[in-house]
Amino acid sequence: MARIHLRDVCLDYPLYGAYDFSLKRRLLGSLFRQSSEMRIIRAIDSISIEAEAGARIGLAGPNGSGKSTLLRLIAGVFPATSGKVEITGNIVPLLGLGAGVNLDFVAADNISLLLRISGRKPTPAILEEIWAFTELEERMQRLPLRMFSSGMLMRVLFATATAFPADILLLDEWLSVVDENFSAKAEQRLRKMVETAAIVIIASHDHALLRRTCNSIINLDHGRIASTVALDAPVPHHLELREISA
Amino acid sequence: MIRIEPPMMVLNQQPTRRPSVLHIFKVYYPDLFGGTLTVIRDICAGLKDTFNAAVLVCSRSGGERQIVVNDVAVERVHSFGDVLSLPAAPTYPWRLWRRIAEHDLLALHAPFPLADLVFAFGLGRTRPLVVHWHADIVSHAALRFLVEPMMRRTLRRASAIIVSDPVLIETTPLLQEFSDKCHAVPFGVDVEKYDRPAAHSDDVNARGRLVLACGRLVPYKGFDVLVRSAHARNFEVWIVGEGRERDHLEQLIRDYGLQDRVRLLGSVSESERVKLLRIADVFVMPSVTNAETFGLAQLEAMAASRPIVNTALDTGVPHVARDGLEAITVPPGDPTALADAIETLINDPERRRRMGQAARHRALTKYSTTAFKEGVETVYRKVVSEEATAKDAGSLAPAPRPQTAGFVGAIQIAAALAWSDVRHRYVRSLLGPFWMSIQMAIMVAVLGSVIGHLSNASAVARLPMLAASLTAWTFLNSVVLDATTALQGSASLIKDRALPPVIFLLQCTFRQALFAAHNAVVPLVLWLALTPRDVGGAIAALPGLVLFVIAALGVSLVLGALATRYRDIKPIIESSLTLAFLASPIIWTPEMIDRGSTVMRLNPLTHLFAVWRDPLASGHVAMTSVIYVLACLAALAAAAVVTITQLRKAAFWI
Numbered sequence: 001m002a003r004i005h006l007r008d009v010c011l012d013y014p015l016y017g018a019y020d021f022s023l024k025r026r027l028l029g030s031l032f033r034q035s036s037e038m039r040i041i042r043a044i045d046s047i048s049i050e051a052e053a054g055a056r057i058g059l060a061g062p063n064g065s066g067k068s069t070l071l072r073l074i075a076g077v078f079p080a081t082s083g084k085v086e087i088t089g090n091i092v093p094l095l096g097l098g099a100g101v102n103l104d105f106v107a108a109d110n111i112s113l114l115l116r117i118s119g120r121k122p123t124p125a126i127l128e129e130i131w132a133f134t135e136l137e138e139r140m141q142r143l144p145l146r147m148f149s150s151g152m153l154m155r156v157l158f159a160t161a162t163a164f165p166a167d168i169l170l171l172d173e174w175l176s177v178v179d180e181n182f183s184a185k186a187e188q189r190l191r192k193m194v195e196t197a198a199i200v201i202i203a204s205h206d207h208a209l210l211r212r213t214c215n216s217i218i219n220l221d222h223g224r225i226a227s228t229v230a231l232d233a234p235v236p237h238h239l240e241l242r243e244i245s246a
Numbered sequence: 247m248i249r250i251e252p253p254m255m256v257l258n259q260q261p262t263r264r265p266s267v268l269h270i271f272k273v274y275y276p277d278l279f280g281g282t283l284t285v286i287r288d289i290c291a292g293l294k295d296t297f298n299a300a301v302l303v304c305s306r307s308g309g310e311r312q313i314v315v316n317d318v319a320v321e322r323v324h325s326f327g328d329v330l331s332l333p334a335a336p337t338y339p340w341r342l343w344r345r346i347a348e349h350d351l352l353a354l355h356a357p358f359p360l361a362d363l364v365f366a367f368g369l370g371r372t373r374p375l376v377v378h379w380h381a382d383i384v385s386h387a388a389l390r391f392l393v394e395p396m397m398r399r400t401l402r403r404a405s406a407i408i409v410s411d412p413v414l415i416e417t418t419p420l421l422q423e424f425s426d427k428c429h430a431v432p433f434g435v436d437v438e439k440y441d442r443p444a445a446h447s448d449d450v451n452a453r454g455r456l457v458l459a460c461g462r463l464v465p466y467k468g469f470d471v472l473v474r475s476a477h478a479r480n481f482e483v484w485i486v487g488e489g490r491e492r493d494h495l496e497q498l499i500r501d502y503g504l505q506d507r508v509r510l511l512g513s514v515s516e517s518e519r520v521k522l523l524r525i526a527d528v529f530v531m532p533s534v535t536n537a538e539t540f541g542l543a544q545l546e547a548m549a550a551s552r553p554i555v556n557t558a559l560d561t562g563v564p565h566v567a568r569d570g571l572e573a574i575t576v577p578p579g580d581p582t583a584l585a586d587a588i589e590t591l592i593n594d595p596e597r598r599r600r601m602g603q604a605a606r607h608r609a610l611t612k613y614s615t616t617a618f619k620e621g622v623e624t625v626y627r628k629v630v631s632e633e634a635t636a637k638d639a640g641s642l643a644p645a646p647r648p649q650t651a652g653f654v655g656a657i658q659i660a661a662a663l664a665w666s667d668v669r670h671r672y673v674r675s676l677l678g679p680f681w682m683s684i685q686m687a688i689m690v691a692v693l694g695s696v697i698g699h700l701s702n703a704s705a706v707a708r709l710p711m712l713a714a715s716l717t718a719w720t721f722l723n724s725v726v727l728d729a730t731t732a733l734q735g736s737a738s739l740i741k742d743r744a745l746p747p748v749i750f751l752l753q754c755t756f757r758q759a760l761f762a763a764h765n766a767v768v769p770l771v772l773w774l775a776l777t778p779r780d781v782g783g784a785i786a787a788l789p790g791l792v793l794f795v796i797a798a799l800g801v802s803l804v805l806g807a808l809a810t811r812y813r814d815i816k817p818i819i820e821s822s823l824t825l826a827f828l829a830s831p832i833i834w835t836p837e838m839i840d841r842g843s844t845v846m847r848l849n850p851l852t853h854l855f856a857v858w859r860d861p862l863a864s865g866h867v868a869m870t871s872v873i874y875v876l877a878c879l880a881a882l883a884a885a886a887v888v889t890i891t892q893l894r895k896a897a898f899w900i
Contacts, residue, residue, distance in 0.1 A: 021812060021814070072741065072897070075744035078898070096741075099739050100738070100739045102670070109669070113662065113663070113666050117662070119655055
């Protein structure tokens with residue numbers, strides 16, 4: 001079962017300056033007893049979060065308050081400096097859609113590769129389904145992505161990233177596609193994905209969005225939990241969905 | 247803290263078939279007797295109505311592979327003997343992996359690093375795992391840094407951990423990390439087995455000088471301390487058990503001149519042991535390290551109403567028999583304190599009787615076999631039913647579960663990425679990577695003619711070997727160069743998709759191996775055309791070639807990580823590769839180089855090429871080269887392990 005358990009988690013983020021990447025400096029520095037201490041900022045400061053199936057957590061806070069870093073820590077990108085991190089369930093981090101795309105490859109190959117990267121086996125049926133969602137012409141599957149307009153590219157990437165349900169879904173800002181005809185459809189698909197996921201964590205500046213989607217909001221400030229707001233009943237999405245699809 | 251409770255779940259109904267559980271340990275009856283084995287046997291027997299048990303262990307006796315012990319199927323994997331207290335059974339991990347799918351539950355009796363190896367690589371994730379934590383690794387503590395990460399991975403993956411005493415969860419650092427899935431289930435003892443016949447009513451031997459101890463004769467049991475404590479006292483010591491310390495203990499007994507009072511009884515039958523426990527006056531548990539977690543032997547003595555002398559370890563030992571109530575607890579490894587405690591009891595028959603009664607009462611009420619059986623059964627059932635629930639939930643999901651599972655998943659992704667890199671070469675040109683083969687062919691032709699003139703040898707006959715060497719060198723060179731930039735090039739995948747950085751270093755080796763397979767056309771064609779086609783030599787070269795590829799992989803892991811952390815290393819690597827190319831016998835022929843030169847002899851590349859080139863040329867390879875390469879690989883493996891642990895921080899560097 002999906003579960004996120006963080007207890008007193010801290011993350012010290014080393015700030016590497018231009019010279020900190022030099023082995024020579026490092027060796028000479030320790031030889032001459034120069035202060036070789038790297039600058040470190042505490043990006044996450046004793047944060048405890050306990051989330052089980054059904055949790056919809058919003059992360060709010062100003063820029064640099066640790067929202068994205070916390071998402072990456074949960075995703076397993078950064079190791080915690082101290083504290084306990086226990087996560088069960090398959091994590092789908094949708095932190096950037098562009099990762100892993102090769103513009104020289106044809107669209108179909110890109111989709112296959114992106115699916116493989118997320119540990120799925122690309123079958124013709126799945127590729128077909130993803131392509132159908134993009135509403136692009138069939139023959140474009142065989143074109144390199146560099147020939148796509150940015151809107152078309154977004155369609156392909158979005159369709160691929162949201163093709164499978166997730167146990168734990170991590171979102172850095174709500175994904176939106178700036179495309180008149182497509183955006184409503186994309187919005188609906190993401191809603192659906194958020195609904196089916198066991199646990200969702202969204203980092204966003206948009207408080208209205210967080211209140212709509214989440215059942216608890218964590219306000220972060222300088223890596224600490226400034227406050228936690230529990231929202232009783234998240235607004236049911238079904239109503240809104242019907243409005244959109246109507 | 248935010249706690250969102252899960253919705254109530256309906257537990258699914260009893261499965262119709264008895265689920266089967268695989269017990270994983272290093273050794274089993276009849277190869278050895280001892281506390282852990284008793285526990286496994288008792289679990290198998292106690293749970294036989296609810297669980298089908300099977301045991302997979304190692305054995306050096308070389309007898310039947312499949313045997314049945316007490317109605318339990320035991321499979322024994324051949325072991326070549328013990329290395330660092332571990333059976334040297336290279337096929338065990340493989341066999342374990344094959345067996346996992348046949349069972350519903352895995353019960354690992356830890357510590358057993360050979361099995362941790364399987365779980366650390368993410369194999370066997372399809373079945374739930376329960377770890378019976380029998381002891382921490384105390385001996386060979388220097389190698390702990392190698393084993394501990396594996397044990398941690400196993401514990402992280404385990405659904406539940408069973409320990410014999412709650413104090414172990416607090417005192418064992420590794421268990422503290424997983425305290426919420428630890429269950430304390432104390433071992434049980436069948437008190438009735440130790441009931442005295444009614445006729446034999448004298449509870450306490452008036453002479454009262456007989457001290458008994460039981461256990462395998464291994465260092466942590468502390469029997470040497472017990473022997474020393476008998477010096478210049480007047481009690482008798484009988485030690486039951488067999489083991490590799492026997493010679494040492496016999497020597498010690500002779501040295502102290504205690505042959506008439508201290509006896510090593512060797513292995514005795516179960517009924518004989520019960521008799522001995524009944525006639526003994528004091529039972530001693532002199533264990534000296536925390537490897538003794540519980541002390542099943544002292545519990546048996548308690549069931550037989552014996553007063554105990556035990557040691558103040560950080561484990562369950564002093565909690566099972568408590569100081570002043572059922573036991574006298576002395577500091578471990580202190581012969582004088584031990585002797586004083588024994589004498590106190592021997593001089594006080596009334597106290598012996600009182601403590602014996604208390605001991606029996608405690609064994610009867612706190613350590614019953616029923617409680618042990620039920621405790622283990624509850625944990626097993628819970629884990630199996632949770633797994634079944636999860637499976638049901640999984641099958642309802644519209645999509646298949648992702649296949650990524652630890653190391654195997656990483657390799658699959660790396661292979662997919664490498665494959666797509668190679669395909670990409672074909673996208674823009676019809677020949678694809680074969681362009682590089684043409685380049686290789688030209689290089690071979692030019693170098694071959696130049697060297698032919700230089701050395702006056704028959705240049706044509708040497709061409710296949712030159713081509714093979716150049717292909718191999720190009721592979722090694724490109725793998726290392728690729729690795730130095732691989733992590734920076736994949737920063738977005740590491741940071742946004744949370745892919746483990748090691749994938750991109752593996753990708754370099756895989757990709758270059760595929761390119762090398764294209765390039766290998768050149769030496770292959772030359773070999774077929776110009777030599778008598780000695781297939782035997784080619785096959786003999788394969789193991790060496792595998793070592794070569796492994797070395798390339800190891801070097802790329804280590805240097806790839808280093809070059810990402812310290813950016814000034816990359817130019818050093820680049821210039822070193824050129825130097826290495828010139829200082830190794832890659833294009834040079836044997837006549838042109840001084841094989842005896844120190845640089846040539848110490849250069850690992852000389853030997854790395856020799857292990858596959860020599861068999862190809864002459865059919866045999868110098869032993870020194872093989873040993874040198876294996877030593878280098880061992881060092882590389884250690885460095886690679888360190889690198890992989892450090893790679894967790896790679897996201898900070900890019």
